[in-house]
Amino acid sequence: QVHLQESGPGLVKPSETLSLTCSLSGGSINSGGYYWSWIRQLPGKGLEWLGYIYYRGDTHYNPSLNGRLTMSLDASKNHFSLKLSPVTAADTAVYFCAVWVNWYYFDYWGQGSLVIVSS
Amino acid sequence: QSALTQPASVSGSPGQSITISCTGTNDVGSYSLVSWYQHHPGKAPKVLIYEDDRRPSGVSNRFSGSKSGNTASLTISGLQAEDEADYYCCSSAGSNTPSFGGGTKLTVL
Numbered sequence: 001q002v003h004l005q006e007s008g009p010g011l012v013k014p015s016e017t018l019s020l021t022c023s024l025s026g027g028s029i030n031s032g033g034y035y036w037s038w039i040r041q042l043p044g045k046g047l048e049w050l051g052y053i054y055y056r057g058d059t060h061y062n063p064s065l066n067g068r069l070t071m072s073l074d075a076s077k078n079h080f081s082l083k084l085s086p087v088t089a090a091d092t093a094v095y096f097c098a099v100w101v102n103w104y105y106f107d108y109w110g111q112g113s114l115v116i117v118s119s
Numbered sequence: 120q121s122a123l124t125q126p127a128s129v130s131g132s133p134g135q136s137i138t139i140s141c142t143g144t145n146d147v148g149s150y151s152l153v154s155w156y157q158h159h160p161g162k163a164p165k166v167l168i169y170e171d172d173r174r175p176s177g178v179s180n181r182f183s184g185s186k187s188g189n190t191a192s193l194t195i196s197g198l199q200a201e202d203e204a205d206y207y208c209c210s211s212a213g214s215n216t217p218s219f220g221g222g223t224k225l226t227v228l
Binding site for chain 2: 004039045046047048049052060062096098100103104105106107109110111112
């Protein structure tokens with residue numbers, strides 16, 4: 001059973017970089033057809049897909065982030081990461097990692113990591 | 120990336136059936152596949168339906184999905200207290216950019 005777990009600082013200052021890591025257990029990050037994704041939920045709002053990274057390193061980001069997002073992957077550690085910079089208070093959200101299977105559906109999700117952007 | 124529209128809230132009594140709709144423009148139609156997720160706040164979202172009407176193993180058959188034209192639907196039959204949660208539809212219109220609906224809060228009366 002695949003398990004995903006987010007980790008990272010819960011508080012980030014405005015204009016700085018929000019960094020999160022998603023650790024995978026029970027599976028391999030080198031699996032074909034699995035697009036490792038980040039999704040967030042703004043306070044009181046719905047889900048917003050942020051981007052994905054494929055095991056070969058291909059990435060695709062939500063255009064609404066205006067080039068602020070970078071994702072990376074470390075196969076040796078079986079984890080992938082998100083960097084969002086610069087951040088503002090509007091980036092305060094619960095950030096989820098998930099796997100998008102063959103561009104069809106998100107099969108496994110982490111429990112989410114609350115990140116607050118505040119000075 | 121088009122918007123998917125869901126009702127903000129629905130409610131039903133235990134044992135009843137409810138349906139949540141998900142309407143889009145380019146996202147929901149012949150060229151896209153819709154999935155549905157259940158989210159209890161503080162927990163990991165869970166896929167209930169994928170490819171419009173397929174149910175993953177382990178998901179109760181009380182959950183069913185359908186699609187007609189630009190509207191997808193999630194039906195929950197035999198409502199139970201534990202079904203009270205937020206529900207989201209998602210579609211990518213066959214592209215590499217998925218969109219979520221705004222979410223529907225289900226209240227079990």
